[in-house]
Amino acid sequence: MALDLGMPILVVDDYQTMVRIIRNLLKQLGFEDVDDASDGTSALAKLKQKRYGLVISDWNMEPMTGYELLRHVRADDGLRTTPFIMVTAESKTENVIAAKKAGVNNYIVKPFNAQTLKTKIEAVCGG
């Protein structure tokens, strides 16, 4: 199945430079419809207003972390199937296991490169 380059993607990160990096990488991959949010709370509000084909989220944010956002998404009947990739500097095994148990579709450790992001999006969204 080919990647749907028109699908809306929500990038969630409190560090604006990282949002900019991911936006640019997504643009290079051909994705044009990219929104961003600076924490889980604002991301959740956006997710309830628009149907996103993918969420790419950081873990460590305030007030709501990416891990909490993931659990909210998976507990919400309208959002539970939304593909969710965690992109984070949290690289302890317990973090990866917890995210997997909570239903994350893939997990990328920062720093990462464009190829890793591309591979994970393809794996999650069916490239």
Next chain:
Amino acid sequence: MPASSRAQTLKAEMPPASFDAGYVVRELTAVADYIRHIKQEIGALQANELCRDRLPMAHEELGSVVKATASATHTIMEAAEDILGTDETSPDRYRERVETRMMQIFEACSFQDITGQRIAKVLEALGQLEKRLGRFATAVNARDATDTLDPEEALRHARREMLLLNGPQIEGRGVQQDDIDALFA
């Protein structure tokens, strides 16, 4: 220590039944010596110098590092975005534009030299702090209290624990991307 020699030690340390002025003087002298020793060690800690100079300096230097890295990142990204977004059709003008932007990227990378020096100053201050605190803790035989977290710090600690906010790991200690990939394969 065998029970007999422990008993002898205890006996030697116990005050005699009758009042012994010499014993009291020796005890008070020992206490005074200990207080003098503690005062020396507190002085060696140079807490005022740490609070007045070194720690504010470390705070300021790290703040400058954050600002410099953010500024350099912004410059580099702006240049890269400009190169990627350029619709220059003339090869000469395109080359000129790319070269100009590349020079800006090189210039922006010079932040690393200065931030490296700033971080070295902070490391030196932390080294001093570690050395002095280590000496003080050994000298006074310090034991850590377990109930001294202020409520705000206790809340932050509980949040970190509950939400697994471990932060970046030292290189080589965190799980590798290949291992994660295997888990999600």
